[in-house]
Every structure is written in structure tokens, then in C-alpha cells.
Amino acid sequence: MNKVSVVATTLMLGAAGIVSAQSAPATKPADSRIERLEQRMNEMEKRHEAELKARDAEIEQLKSQLNSKPTVVPSTMTPPVSSQPAAPDTGTADIDKSTQDMLQDIEKREAPPPVVRLPASFNPDFAVIGDFAGNTSDYNRNPARNHFDLREVELDLRAAVDPRAEAVVILPIDRDVADPLFFNPKSADGHVDTSIDIEEAYLHIHDFGVPNLTANVGRFHLHFGRWNLLHLHAWPTVDNAFTVQNFLGPESLVDSGVSFDYLVPPQYVGGEAIEAFAEIITGMGSSDDPVLNNDGFVNTPGINTHLLWNHDLTPNWNFELGGSFLYGHHNDAANEYANLSGVDFTLMHTDPLGRYNNQVFQFEGIYGNTDTSVHHTQHSFGGFLLAQQQLNADWYAGARLDWTKNALNEHQEVWDVAPYVTWYWSEFLRFRLEYQHKQGHTPTENNVWFQVDFVFGAHPPHPYWSSLH
Amino acid sequence: MKTILIAFALVLLPAIARANLKIVTTATDFADIAREIGGARVDVHSVMKGPENIHNVLPKPTEMTYLNEADMFVHSGLDTEPWRDNLLAGARNPKVAANRPGNVDMSQGIVIKDAPTGKIDRSMGDVHAYGNPHFTLNPKIAQRMAFTLYMAMSKADPANADLYKQNTIKFVKQMGEVAKQIREEFKPYDGLKVMTFHDAWKYFADSISLDIVGTIEPKPGITPSPAQVQQEIDMMRQQGVKVVICETWDDVKLAQYVADQAGAKMVLLPDHVNGVEGVETYPKLFQYDTEKLIETAKAAGVQPK
DSSP states (O other), rough: HHHHHHHHHHHHHHHHHHHHHEEEEEESHHHHHHHHHHHHHHHHHHHHHHHHHHHHHHHHHHHHHHHOOOSSSOOGOOOGGSSSSSOOOOOOOOHHHHHHHHHHHHHHHHOOOOOOOOOOOOOOEEEEEEEEEEESOOSSTTTTTTTEEEEEEEEEEEEEETTTEEEEEEEEEEEEEOOSSSOOOGGGOEEEEEEOOOOOOEEOOOSSSTTTTTEEEEEEESSSGGGGGGGGGGOOSSSSSSHHHTTTSOOOOOOEEEEEEOOOOGGGTTTTTTEEEEEEEEEEEEEEEEEESSSSTSSSSSEEEEEEEEEETTEEEEEEEEEEEEEEEEEOOOTTTEEEEEEEEEOOOOOOSSSOEEEEEEEEEEEEEEESSSEEEEEEEEEEEEEEOOOOOEEEEEEEEEEEEEEEEEEEEEEEEEEEEEEEEEETEEEEEEEEEEEESOOOEEEEEEEEEEEEEOOOOTTTTTOOO | OOOHHHHHHHHHHHHHTSSSEEEESSSSSHHOOOOOGGGEEEEESSSOOSSSGGGGOOOOOHHHHHHHOOOOEOOOOSOOOOHHHHHHHHHHGGGSSTTTEEETTTTTTOOOOOOOOOOOOOGGGGOTHHHHHHHHSSSHHHHHHHHHHHHEEEEEEGGHHHHHHHHHHHHHHHHHHHHHHHHHHGGTTEEEEEHHHHHHHHTHHHHEEEHHHHHHSSTTTOOHHHHHOOOOOOHHHTTTTTTEEETTOOHHHOOOOOOHHHHHHEEESSSSSSSTTTOOHHHHHHHHHHHHHHHHHHHTOOOOO
């Protein structure tokens, strides 16, 4: 009976479909439509037959289960009542069953299997990054040479705080011996300075209604060039590039303020990746920084801007060109200005076979006008080149070449050449060996550096070029 | 009036012509499914190109521009692509942000193997928190993924939903045929013992009868020590393993060494669409891998049943 009614319904629907199909503007021959409808009807009929068969089988199975059911079902065969979904109220049978189950459980003294409940977690992503470095040197008057220590343990916490914003807090615990780029033995004390710092703590607002615009508010690495964005453990070499040390700071230039980041809509620039940053900062920098080394006294904010263009030359060759400009005050003096201009260039080749024959070439240059007094401005510049070859999945080799004038004394210069090899045991454990020959208006040094970095916890990937692993 | 209407139509024409769904995928496999379902109605861009390790893809800033303009972002949903979040953040496209309809998780409805329970840490290697993420290597799973993508595409572009449905049905049937074909072809070698470099072939071993006895990596993503390599060679000899599978992006020399020492043959197999030349589509990926495995088994002297 059911079958007949379904077939009839199907036919009616089919007929209606034919009528409506005929009344619609024809785009295909009517024959093919009728064929499709027939095919559909046949499919529906078959499906319904299968459903009926399955239902009949299920009824038979339930009947046989009912006949063979013992008068008392051991309660351990059924899950605890509380764990079952609420059934519609069909009388009192369920209450009687629940009472019986409980009485049986009491009688047997047998607890139902424990239910594992996974709580929703509001914990942030948390990572710990350790950096151990040491060196041996032919120059022993510098307390930072022939010395090894845990340079830094970095605590990295990040979490969403709102559907439109996330927070990032990075707290390094450092153990430093001062290691100035232009070393003067008379001022060296060898004191190990242990400190905890707020390297970065900012709110990243990724959706405030303006398409393609995001903002960071808080304390952050300034978008000046490429290396200044990197944390110590992400440098491709053991020590920081000389030009960055000289103009921006021993590790990086960090300040508080607001940073806007705008991706120019690709449709307006021929599909190119062009990104612009504008940052309004306190201009304090820090006492360790050579150029922006103000304290809370600084009376006008600083401004930093960065523009980058990233382009695929071929599917496997990519380059990036960036320009930066920073304006601020030097040395707490309202009349001493510091202007830094930077250019950076990164060329990257990735293995078309998907293996590890990858290369990175990078140049970064900085030109600075820094007032060292009301009447004296230092016009200094410097730059570095980095070339890195990935050898296989785990090994990298590269070299860095630095040359820079002293940002605060244009008559002094320093240079070095630093080849290195890096060995990744995994993404979370890395060893590095680096030779460095350093020379200039500073004692000549031949250093061999050794570095171990480890990460545990949830650590986000580094920028695309800093590691090709 | 007529002139105004024509002008209006001319203004609207480019907008209509631009109406194609823009889809960015992490993997080439998802891209192939999207093309099969969408045909000429979709513009598809895959961040991964094919031969590389999906875990270590380098999403350059130029990829952000594709995702910035995309209607859909299709990904594994697991931690297969650790680089995915950076790319998504850089693209700043709310349409494809997490939990939005344009953000398509292809692992929906798929039973993930080896999902860890309890505490995990890096002593387990580069272990994946959600389980083995290489689920794309199975034609039956490809059918399920096609359904997931069809649902998302038809929601994003209801005007073409019928076309997507028809194409999805076609693709699902095609993958069904492929699944049958490779299983039939491989039957003489059912139960073939293999050593794989990375733990990427467990789902493939469900589609043809492979017995994966171990991996050259002692733990996911960890390069073996010489002692571990020797242990693996000894184990292969003891168990009579005659075939070593190396993914396109893994250490071919080491895989070849292991195979040579164990008296086996090494075969380089793509684990994604476009992994090697000639494997431009999903069906071709499974056909290629199956044929190469049979060839290698023959060359290694494995007797067909």
C-alpha cells in the first residue's frame, strides 16, 4: 500500500515538474529533461523501496529482541540514566526503569563508568623559548667574550580577548653582560645583569570596520626594516646585525604607542602585495638604545613609517623591497633630533621540487642623522648582507657581512664577517655554530659562537623568510 | 531611456563577469576538488604547489593578496598547516576568518587516525594534536571532502548551487570508480609490506591493502640517528619488507640507502596533487601512486598472489 502511494506521489511530482519545466523558458531539449525526470523518479522509487526494506528488517529485529529480552536487564548493560538524552514523556515507564536501575546499582555496589568531561578552556597559548649562547675568543679583555650563559628565557603568551582583538605579551628574562659594538676596555665591568622586561605587550585589533586595516596598541617592536621585528631567538645568526645594533639597539628598537598596518587593496595595485605601516610612539626608546635613548621626560612623540612591496618574480623567486623612516628625539633633549632612514631588500628562492634547496639573500641599510649636541649632527650609515643556503631538511649554512659607522660618531666604523651553520633537530630544538671576525674602531676579535635554542608550548611560526624550515 | 539602460547594463556587466567564486586553498588536493565542483564558475588558487611538505609551506606575502580577495578559504581544519593562521591574519579578510562560512574545514565528517589522548609533548616528535593529518590520501575521503566543499560553495553562491551539485555527484562517482579501480589493480599485491619515510600513508593503506610496518622517521618530523636507521634496516630484513615509500619532499638519499641496505626498492611517491609531473588531478594521484607501487613491488621481486 505504501509503495503504491509513494509511486503515485512520485508520478504526480514528476508530472508537476514536467509542467513547470515546460512553462519555463527551454534551455535544453525537452527530451533530455523528461529522461532526467524519469531517472529521478526511478531513483526515488528505488530509494523508497530500500527504506521500506530497512524499516521492515528493523521491526523484525526489534520484535525478536523484545521476545528474547530478560525480565530484568542488568543495569551495567545500559549507560547511566543521567547520561542519556532526555526522551519525550510517554508515561511513567521511564521513571520506573530509572528507579529499578538505581536500585540495582545500589544492590550491586557497582558505579557506572566515569564520564570524562573536557572543560572549555580560556587559557592563553603559552610558550617558553630558551636561548643559550657562548663564545670563545682570542680577545680576553671583553667580559662578554670567553663567556657562556643562558642569554634569555622568553615567555610568550597570546589569546583572543574579543572577537575583534587579541593580546600578545612577551616577557624576556635576560642575563646580560654588556657587549657594546664599539668596545672600550676602560668602561667594561663584566657585571651580569639579570632582569625581566616587557619586550612586547600589545592589543592587536584586526577588525575595526576599516577593510584591510589593523592596529596594535601597546608596546611592540617597531616596523623598521626586517630584522628589528625579530626576537633574539629568531635571528638567523647568533648575534644581532651590527647595523641594527648600532642604530636601533642591542636587540631591537621597542617602544610604546599605536601602530597601524594597512594592506593596500590588491585590486588597486595590479594584484601586488603592498603594505604600509604608520606608528606613533612615545619616542622613549630605552637607555640601551643608541639613538632613541630617552626616558619618560621625552616631550614629543616619535613617528615611524614603513612601506613594503612583495612580489613573485617567478613561482619560486620572491623579492621584497621595503623603506623605513623614523623621527624622534635623542638623549632626552628637546633640541636634539634623530632621523633614521632605512632600506631593506630580501630575495628568496624556494625549491621547485619541494625539497630543501632554498636560498635567502638579504640586505638592510640605515642612514642616520643624529644630533649629539645642539651644534653637532652625526651623519652615519651602515648596512649588512646575509646569504643563507638550506642544505637539507635539517641543515643550513650562511654568512653575514656587516659594515657600519658609529651612529653617534661618524668617524668610527666597525665591520665583520660571520659564516655559520645551523642544525635543527626539530622545529623546537636548534643548534648553531658561528665564526666571527670583527675589526674596526674596536679591538680586533676572532670569535667562535655556539648557540642552542629550544621552544616548548604553542609558539607561532616565524616570518616566512627568517627560517626556511 | 534606452541609452540609460544600455549604459547601466554596461556598468553592471563587469560586476556580473566578476561573479566567479574566488577560492584559496592550502593544499592542491582541495584546489582540484574545488575546480571539479566549480568548473568555470570558480577561480582557484592553492598556496601549496604540490611537491613540498604541507607542514612546511612558506606562505609569502604575495599569497596574502589572493586570500585578501577570496570568498572562501579551504583548509585541513587540523594542525596540518601551522603556517595557516599567519596567512589568514595577514590577509585581513573577514569573509574567510575562522568560524565564518567562507572558512571551510575539510576534515568535517572524517574519522582522524591516531588522535592522541592524554598528555602530548615533543618527546613524541612533531606530533599532531588532532591526530594523523594526511587524510587526503584516500579516494573515499575525497568523496566526503567534495560534499563538504559542495555545501560551502552552494551556500556562498546559491545561484550556481545546481551546477555545483551535479559536478559534485560526478566527482563523487568518479572517485568511487577510482577507489574500485586501484583496489582491483592492487589485488595481486594485497598485504604488501612497506616502510614509509613519514607517517603519511595510513589513509592510503585503507584504500589499497598495504601493510605499513614502520617509518624511517623514528617519530614524526624527526631525522633518525644512524643507530635508528640500522634498527629499521634490521627490522625490514626480519619482516621481509621489499618496498620503501619516500614522499617527494623527504630525504630521498636516506630512503634509498635504507632500501639498498635492506635489499628493498625505493619508490618516490607524491602525497598531494601536482606532487610530480603528470599528477594534475586527484584521480591521477591515486592511479599514479598505485601503479608505481605495483611497478616497485615487481622490481623488488614480490610475487603477485
